[in-house]
């Protein structure tokens with residue numbers, strides 16, 4: 097897939113721009129604030145109908161202009177495509193594919209596929225654990241939408257439990273001493289279905305607070321467990337594909353058979369449509385080269401070939417995969433990387 101042309105009207109800093117892109121690597125060089133990232137953002141918009149920097153469309157339209165237009169030409173194995181997107185903040189965007197208006201903008205997704213790596217992405221590795229949890233949770237919700245409710249329940253419980261702790265403050269001791277003035281706040285904050293004494297405010301002030309907190313603790317543990325179990329199952333769901341591909345490697349096996357072996361468990365697990373790229377590629381003098389581990393490649397593997405096994409699940413703009421670099425030996429595959437593939441839960445207690 098090759099983006100051959102990008103033309104902008106009133107997008108970010110560009111009143112107009114017209115870029116022809118050759119095959120291979122393009123490097124954009126210019127002073128700070130010149131508009132390099134704006135171009136990458138425009139390309140990303142064609143691929144995802146969203147910006148990697150902002151949540152709404154308004155900042156994408158050049159100041160003083162009403163709408164932005166992004167035009168792009170894409171050459172791929174499926175032929176040439178011309179995508180035109182009119183970005184109308186606050187109103188529906190208009191999208192045309194090969195000059196034909198599309199009823200729904202989303203139909204454009206998948207015509208151009210991009211991988212974006214931005215400096216902000218490093219925070220996934222360097223940043224707080226909370227960012228990694230958020231990434232996993234985004235992925236979880238994208239693969240299993242019911243987790244949207246679990247996640248918002250969890251966030252609500254944490255918020256309300258924190259509010260209770262703050263309002264009761266130092267006056268609460270889990271052993272039971274509390275000032276009477278904190279009872280009403282604590283009672284009002286009781287979770288639905290909480291203990292009657294906590295809701296009615298009867299009994300001592302101390303036991304009302306403690307009971308309310310106990311009820312929140314119960315909910316926090318219950319919903320939190322569900323969320324953690326979801327994260328674990330997601331990470332575990334990534335493993336069988338790698339293992340299956342790994343087991344299929346042997347001299348004489350066709351490259352496409354390795355791809356099929358990885359694809360089968362992903363498809364069986366219901367994520368087939370989210371496995372959007374080939375299983376792997378050769379590793380040698382360049383980064384991507386023969387043997388391509390992909391459907392349609394009947395090339396037989398032979399000892400000494402080194403290649404990646406990287407089946408993944410990409411339900412939306414984010415995705416995840418476990419990746420191995422392996423060498424085909426006389427006896428099968430030998431892994432060159434052996435770091436654990438398990439999600440490591442750190443005991444915060």
Ligand SMILES: Nc1ncnc2c1ncn2[C@@H]1O[C@H](COP(=O)(O)OP(=O)(O)OP(=O)(O)O)[C@@H](O)[C@H]1O
Nearest residue numbers: 108109127128129130131132133134155157158159
């Ligand atoms: N909606 C907008 N209207 C007009 N100008 C905008 C708009 N949004 C951003 N800009 C301008 O775009 C410029 C930033 O462009 P961009 O982020 O692409 O810079 P860059 O070349 O990537 O810079 P750096 O090297 O610092 O990363 C700024 O000058 C900013 O004022």
Ligand SMILES: [Mg+2]
Nearest residue numbers: 129132133134
């Ligand atoms: Mg930049």
